[in-house]
Amino acid sequence: MKQEIHPKYFDTTATCACGAVYKIGSTRENIHVDICSACHPLFTGKQKFIDTEGRVQKFQKKYANIKPLKKKPAKKKTTKTAAAKKKTIKK
Numbered sequence: 001m002k003q004e005i006h007p008k009y010f011d012t013t014a015t016c017a018c019g020a021v022y023k024i025g026s027t028r029e030n031i032h033v034d035i036c037s038a039c040h041p042l043f044t045g046k047q048k049f050i051d052t053e054g055r056v057q058k059f060q061k062k063y064a065n066i067k068p069l070k071k072k073p074a075k076k077k078t079t080k081t082a083a084a085k086k087k088t089i090k091k
Contacts, residue, residue, distance in 0.1 A: 016036035
């Protein structure tokens with residue numbers, strides 16, 4: 001195993017929004033989470049509303065003040081006129 005390439009490993013605490021504190025090992029010193037096994041509906045059997053923004057709301061909030069770029073006018077494709085087509089047919 002190579003020396004000095006691995007991140008530091010800490011004995012740290014993970015704190016939940018409900019107030020539960022867990023001692024864990026991690027590469028981060030302090031961890032704060034929104035939900036844990038003490039308050040998750042799967043483990044408690046109780047429904048709980050978690051007020052967090054979804055991906056769509058975050059995207060809309062981030063790009064609310066940005067105006068789209070104007071499109072360049074499309075070039076019209078030139079086609080052979082009817083007279084030019086007749087000339088090519090007669091040849």
